[in-house]
Amino acid sequence: MFIADLGFYKKLSFNRSKRLAERLAPLIVPANAHILDFGAGNMYLAKVLLELLPQVSITAIDVIEDQNLDKELLKNPRVKFQVCEPGALPFAEGSFDIVIASAVMHHTPDPDFYLQELKRVLKPGGSILLVEEMYHNLPDKLYIMAEDWTLNKLKKGVPVPLNFYSYKRYNQLFKKLNLKIDYEGFIRPGFPWKHHYVFRLTKV
Numbered sequence: 339m340f341i342a343d344l345g346f347y348k349k350l351s352f353n354r355s356k357r358l359a360e361r362l363a364p365l366i367v368p369a370n371a372h373i374l375d376f377g378a379g380n381m382y383l384a385k386v387l388l389e390l391l392p393q394v395s396i397t398a399i400d401v402i403e404d405q406n407l408d409k410e411l412l413k414n415p416r417v418k419f420q421v422c423e424p425g426a427l428p429f430a431e432g433s434f435d436i437v438i439a440s441a442v443m444h445h446t447p448d449p450d451f452y453l454q455e456l457k458r459v460l461k462p463g464g465s466i467l468l469v470e471e472m473y474h475n476l477p478d479k480l481y482i483m484a485e486d487w488t489l490n491k492l493k494k495g496v497p498v499p500l501n502f503y504s505y506k507r508y509n510q511l512f513k514k515l516n517l518k519i520d521y522e523g524f525i526r527p528g529f530p531w532k533h534h535y536v537f538r539l540t541k542v
């Protein structure tokens with residue numbers, strides 16, 4: 339039995355995903371966007387976005403099938419889910435209008451490589467919605483690593499390599515990949531508000 343199997347955990351997780359979806363929805367264009375949800379997890383975020391944005395379609399991928407994945411959601415013709423092996427994404431260049439990567443980059447073995455892959459599968463002018471914890475100093479880094487390791491151990495089979503990058507390093511990577519920052523904000527109020535960033539990065 340994992341804590342993630344319990345009702346209260348599922349409710350907390352869904353409510354957090356709902357708040358995030360409400361924050362991301364205004365950043366998604368066009369209205370009929372084809373979205374890649376990279377590291378979709380339990381797909382609560384995808385579920386709410388489908389309700390908020392009735393014309394979008396979502397392709398969700400992850401390296402595992404989350405223990406709380408809602409199989410009923412997969413009956414919706416506007417959403418697909420597939421388990422993908424680590425490595426290059428199984429999609430052609432320019433396949434998606436929007437890519438969402440929410441709290442997933444630090445779970446990848448190489449965030450540089452995967453951010454480049456997310457850019458590759460975007461259409462010209464498409465955007466990556468990156469939601470990620472980024473540190474500013476060593477205490478920041480130790481805090482978010484400890485927090486994330488603890489929370490992810492509550493779930494079954496979640497990879498926890500914890501490859502966190504600093505805010506400075508991510509911004510250098512955005513410039514290197516020629517990703518334009520159209521939006522920058524935060525999603526977590528109060529301490530430690532500065533850690534959890536939201537970016538819309540447009541392929542130019």
